[in-house]
Amino acid sequence: MFAPYLDRWSLISDGEPILTHSSRLLPVLWQDRPAMLKVATDNDERYGALLMQWWDGDGAAHVYAHEGDAVLLERATGKRLLLDMAMNGEDDEASRILCRTAARLHAPRPKPLPDPIPLTRWFRELEPTADKVGGTFADCSTVANALLSDPREVTILHGDIHHGNILDFETRGWLAIDPKRLNGERGFDFANIFANEELPVITDPSRFRRQLAIVSMEARLEPKRLLQWIAAYSGLSAAWFLGDANTPQVETALTVARLALSELAA
Numbered sequence: 416m417f418a419p420y421l422d423r424w425s426l427i428s429d430g431e432p433i434l435t436h437s438s439r440l441l442p443v444l445w446q447d448r449p450a451m452l453k454v455a456t457d458n459d460e461r462y463g464a465l466l467m468q469w470w471d472g473d474g475a476a477h478v479y480a481h482e483g484d485a486v487l488l489e490r491a492t493g494k495r496l497l498l499d500m501a502m503n504g505e506d507d508e509a510s511r512i513l514c515r516t517a518a519r520l521h522a523p524r525p526k527p528l529p530d531p532i533p534l535t536r537w538f539r540e541l542e543p544t545a546d547k548v549g550g551t552f553a554d555c556s557t558v559a560n561a562l563l564s565d566p567r568e569v570t571i572l573h574g575d576i577h578h579g580n581i582l583d584f585e586t587r588g589w590l591a592i593d594p595k596r597l598n599g600e601r602g603f604d605f606a607n608i609f610a611n612e613e614l615p616v617i618t619d620p621s622r623f624r625r626q627l628a629i630v631s632m633e634a635r636l637e638p639k640r641l642l643q644w645i646a647a648y649s650g651l652s653a654a655w656f657l658g659d660a661n662t663p664q665v666e667t668a669l670t671v672a673r674l675a676l677s678e679l680a681a
Contacts, residue, residue: 416454417441420485426452442490445479449490456484462596465529466571474519475591476584488592493583501578501614506622507629509578510608512589514633516581517604520591521570531571534599535563538647544654551669554676555650558643562600567640572597576604577611602641605634606648609671618670627678639679646675 416439420426429449430442437460441452455461464486468478477489501509538559545556573580574595584590597603608630609617616622631638649672656664 424480449492451488451490454485459595463594466594466596469529491582491584493585495583497578510626510629511633513581513608516589516591517576520573521601531596531598538651540654541651551672552650555646555672559647562643562647566600568601570601572604576607602636602644605630606644609645610652612664612667623674642675642679646672
């Protein structure tokens with residue numbers, strides 16, 4: 416899988432391959448620079464490479480080369496990790512970094528937009544699940560439908576802003592990787608900050624309220640609107656996990672959704 420691109424782009428292997436559910440990655444050196452060779456195995460990753468090119472290194476890793484399923488990316492070499500920060504006393508600062516990076520990605524560009532996927536299509540699995548299961552799914556679906564029917568501040572979105580997708584690029588700062596190439600209200604991108612299942616404290620009500628204040632201020636979003644997006648996104652995430660029969664993560668996502676719904680009702 417990697418061999419044709421190693422030869423074509425004059426790359427030197429610089430580590431062990433990394434396998435994910437959607438791509439194959441290999442740390443490499445390109446013109447004496449650390450880079451990451453990524454070969455997509457699903458459409459979301461292929462589309463994401465187009466968006467990375469469009470951002471052109473502003474808020475996201477540089478794309479050095481792109482052909483077919485393969486993309487050659489600037490590699491993060493910094494030692495700081497946002498998830499570690501969030502779990503070791505710097506949760507608030509990690510959230511601020513996520514918000515600032517998202518804001519850079521949302522900034523207008525003069526170039527023609529890539530062909531994006533509308534959020535309405537992204538949410539298409541929530542309503543059938545709500546109709547079938549009801550309960551919190553139905554509440555989240557109602558909120559999502561209201562948001563999607565009246566979008567504000569529409570822009571190109573990253574689609575998967577979380578602690579593992581914003582990396583430390585040292586002198587270049589914190590930059591994004593692995594976008595989903597979505598188009599919709601910018602508030603959607605900030606909801607995922609509350610939904611990282613790798614962070615055990617996301618279901619803690621006091622932590623939730625503290626991060627709500629921080630993210631709404633940093634992202635310049637009305638707390639109510641942010642809560643609505645958190646509820647909508649968490650319901651969608653739970654629907655995805657339900658489809659994968661991932662019961663623990665279904666309940667985690669629904670717990671976050673209930674926190675948001677409870678705050679909205681207060």
